[in-house]
Amino acid sequence: MPEKLQSSFWAQFAESKFGPNKKLIVSDSGDKVRITKMTIIIKKENIAPLIKDLQRKYDVYAPVRKGDLYLFEEIKGKKKIELDYSTTILPPKNIFFPTRHTLMNFNKNRVKIPKFRRRILLFGIHPYDAQALLILDGIFTDDPHYSERRKNSIIVTVNDKRTPNAFYTELDHNYNRATDLFLEDTGDFYIATPKTKFGREILNSKFFEERKINTNNKASGKSGSKLLNLGGIKSSIEKGADRKIWAEIAEKCLGCGICSYVCPVCHCFDIEDKINLDKVSGCRCRIHDSCMLYEFSLILGRINFREKLQDRIHNWYHHKFVRAPLERGVVDCVGCGRCITFCPAGIDIKGILNRLQSGTG
Ligand code: SF4
Numbered sequence: 265m266p267e268k269l270q271s272s273f274w275a276q277f278a279e280s281k282f283g284p285n286k287k288l289i290v291s292d293s294g295d296k297v298r299i300t301k302m303t304i305i306i307k308k309e310n311i312a313p314l315i316k317d318l319q320r321k322y323d324v325y326a327p328v329r330k331g332d333l334y335l336f337e338e339i340k341g342k343k344k345i346e347l348d349y350s351t352t353i354l355p356p357k358n359i360f361f362p363t364r365h366t367l368m369n370f371n372k373n374r375v376k377i378p379k380f381r382r383r384i385l386l387f388g389i390h391p392y393d394a395q396a397l398l399i400l401d402g403i404f405t406d407d408p409h410y411s412e413r414r415k416n417s418i419i420v421t422v423n424d425k426r427t428p429n430a431f432y433t434e435l436d437h438n439y440n441r442a443t444d445l446f447l448e449d450t451g452d453f454y455i456a457t458p459k460t461k462f463g464r465e466i467l468n469s470k471f472f473e474e475r476k477i478n479t480n481n482k483a484s485g486k487s488g489s490k491l492l493n494l495g496g497i498k499s500s501i502e503k504g505a506d507r508k509i510w511a512e513i514a515e516k517c518l519g520c521g522i523c524s525y526v527c528p529v530c531h532c533f534d535i536e537d538k539i540n541l542d543k544v545s546g547c548r549c550r551i552h553d554s555c556m557l558y559e560f561s562l563i564l565g566r567i568n569f570r571e572k573l574q575d576r577i578h579n580w581y582h583h584k585f586v587r588a589p590l591e592r593g594v595v596d597c598v599g600c601g602r603c604i605t606f607c608p609a610g611i612d613i614k615g616i617l618n619r620l621q622s623g624t625g
């Protein structure tokens with residue numbers, strides 16, 4: 265982690281999540297391991313009762329099915345969770361950094377900041393989404409609105425088996441680093457591997473049991489695919505916005521910003537003050553924004569410093585693959601593939617990265 269991120273808040277945050285002197289727990293190697301020892305498991309039929317039990321203590325969010333798609337929703341009543349899912353439309357960042365977040369309500373000179381009393385438990389997210397949250401933690405280090413929700417939250421990940429367009433195995437992230445408890449689907453049951461004290465807290469539930477098993481366990485979300493050449497991608501992007509590749513993308517792109525809204529790492533926002541009709545009360549909100557939108561770079565006097573869509577597209581890639589690694593030591597992409605799946609123009613970031621890395625863009 266870059267030195268400048270090691271602020272006192274971040275140190276406290278790491279300690280509260282991972283225990284003293286541990287900070288971040290590094291994952292298993294990902295190699296295949298033959299297990300012949302007592303292992304903690306949870307049967308699939310015990311997931312629903314476990315969630316019900318956890319709801320007494322936490323606000324539980326998990327993937328649910330909506331037609332052919334999936335969403336993360338707060339689990340209340342009889343809502344059925346779906347752990348064998350492809351990917352959700354919107355990422356889990358929206359739980360800690362909502363699309364529209366009321367930062368404060370005001371009435372004359374009185375100000376009220378909404379408080380959250382219960383801890384959030386995010387159950388069944390994929391390891392790439394957990395990695396995205398870890399990246400956001402570094403970005404929102406000093407943001408009390410994000411941190412208040414996030415700092416005592418618990419992340420339970422489950423291995424991903426079928427996310428379309430995903431390429432997280434080609435990025436050099438450590439995808440198990442951000443999880444508190446990792447569940448690996450073996451068919452009839454999940455093998456539960458705690459990574460932090462928060463993960464061990466969940467294992468106290470009566471629904472987990474010990475079992476002697478003998479199986480091949482691949483604990484990591486990685487599969488040894490060839491990694492993208494991030495150095496080559498960076499050099500191509502640094503050649504500037506007037507290259508052929510950006511013009512080609514701009515011909516197809518609608519400038520709609522969907523790629524930013526579905527991205528688990530994009531974090532542009534705007535602040536909006538809404539005044540009620542009484543003219544003395546209202547609220548201040550933070551709303552998601554996208555640097556792909558024309559209005560994003562429009563300033564006073566109707567001057568737009570990124571008027572051309574081509575420049576905005578180049579900036580989107582530049583931020584993720586050049587500025588973010590320089591500022592924070594990590595690319596702002598976890599390879600979830602959502603921006604490919606949901607782009608109405610069929611623009612494929614993976615194909616673009618392949619061209620950039622080989623210098624053909
Ligand atoms: S979602 Fe596709 S069309 Fe819309 S701004 Fe992003 S790349 Fe362009």
Ligand code: SF4
Binds near residue numbers: 529530596599601602
């Ligand atoms: S840029 Fe695309 S692939 Fe990368 S994290 Fe964002 S949505 Fe996923």
